[in-house]
Amino acid sequence: MPVARPEPQEPRVIAHLDLDCFYVQVEQRRNPALKGQPTAVVQYNDWKGGGLIAVSYEARKFGVKRSMRGDEAKNVCPGINLVQVPVSRDKADLNVYRNAGSEVLVVAILSTKGKCERASMDEVYLDLTDAAKEMLLESPPESSESIFDEATKSNILDLPSDVGEREENVKAWLCRADANYQDKLLACGAILVAQLRVKVLEETQFTCSAGIAHNKMLAKLVSGMHKPAQQTVVPSSSVQDFLASLPVKKMKQLGGKLGSSLQGDLGVETVGDLLGFTEEKLQEYYGVNTGTWLWKTARGISGEEVEDRLLPKSHGCGKTFPGPKALKNHSSVKSWLDKLCEELSERIQSDLSCNKRVAQTLTLHARASKENESNSVKKFPSKSCPLRYGTGKIQEDAMKLFESGLHDFWGSRNAGWSITSLSVTASKIFDIPSGTNSILKYIKGPSSDASSAILDSSSTPELTPLVDNNLYMTPVHEQCEPSSINEECGNSISAKQCRSIEGKGVPKKLSKVQGTGSILKFLSQSQPAQHEKRNFDGLICSHQGPESSSGASEAEQHGRDNINTAVVHSSGSGNTWMLNVEDIDPAVVGELPLEIQREIQGWIHPSKQATPKKRGSTISSYFSPAGR
């Protein structure tokens, strides 16, 4: 349920940018012959023509809707072009769209100062407050003539839009001298957003729509109001009337059960109807938090801040197996899980190498139904465990998670279940401190190509034995190629870009992307608070394998004795590595800097430790040596 946030005192200028039927635009850019044509993007063409996930505006005129089948679309619009989503490993692969979405982010970031939040693959929030203030000070919109052309096409809520006069009215509104301060800021915001949209179009060929308002809620609400390729402004004076007649279901968060409950239980049809309830009354019905949120929402108040975040907080891969496709034995589950895990592994590896972020948790979700059983009450439980890097390990762990979930779901019976969907997710992603060199420097000499050091099938031949021994994961190597959006790092922002942005005097907006976060942060996420104070100069421990349900020992309940992956940071060399401790080969350890060697020796052979440490005072005491 939604929750209210304390709202900032100062009025802000917030924009919500929304790419128009994005997947279609991506395909149209790839194949320009599709431009201006009725087009839809469809996935899985084998059953009834596949499901539509994006529809061009030309096709919408024929009544084609998302959620139609390809066949239905053909019926209502015989001339429609159906483009299929790329498939890899027998599942839809959305990477091309993710990457295209990042292009837009890059443009937004490069041309805007202020916070920028990736809301989804095709949506961005911007906090333009500072930029708008600056514009108002330095180059306020003064005469109609000087207004940026695209801005004059804005839709201003409540502004009478006589056909012939519209643009004149908009111009007048944008540079009106008698406007209050808030409206003037909004006008500046509108101009900035218009410029940004033009730039996005020039640099990516994508059109987008936008909403400009004093908070996120309102900006989002109107960004879709005039589409495609248009923007809408919400002056504060028009908020009340606008909301008064707005059906509750249109509000974000009220499109589902909560909205239905408002209608069905309270007779609230429009947002305005909500005004008839006191905050206390709403709290009685929906709890303190949601009650307050509803009360504020009805008044157009939203304190939600634009986050400074360009990267997703989790990565997930999933697939459904409807009806006859349901999976009914372990081997089919395993083979699908393997594919999903391969994709997931690829994605977190590229997140690591491009963004210097590690994921800490692996979660498995499944849906299951029972054979002829009536609509089974029981749900397949989701299961999670610490995430270990490496495709094989992820596959192994995911399968264990599945077995564990299946056991809860199905007991010890061994047949009769059927799985209708599977998904794996990597979450709890943290920045790791940037290291300047690859571990390969120690193994192969300083001239090694750092970029080949990623664990996996893509590794170079020389690395293969190491990989087979499961020694090393993920040296944190140099950032990926600059400026160009390459395959691996398409969904992120490169180091060079970060620098060029900073060079432009834009304040620190990319600190998260650069991975300069403190190692302490990482530590505090994965270990008890008491350890935050330890002088770990160098070492961080995290990550465990999944519990084997059978071997759940007393020790495991303390949650610390099965640690087997470590993130190692040496302040001396400035390097950071992740190791699978369980598999460390002493021969390779010998190549590492001494301080690291000592620590690792401690993990493997506690007795040989040079300086025995008190249990509980060091990271190594949390690692359970073999045979424990």
Next chain:
DNA sequence: ACGGCTAACACT
């Protein structure tokens, strides 16, 4: 046979 595949977030 289901809309499929992602994501974010609040609650417990």
Next chain:
DNA sequence: TAGTGTTAG
């Protein structure tokens, strides 16, 4: 924490 449920595009 891990696990559930809701919402959205």
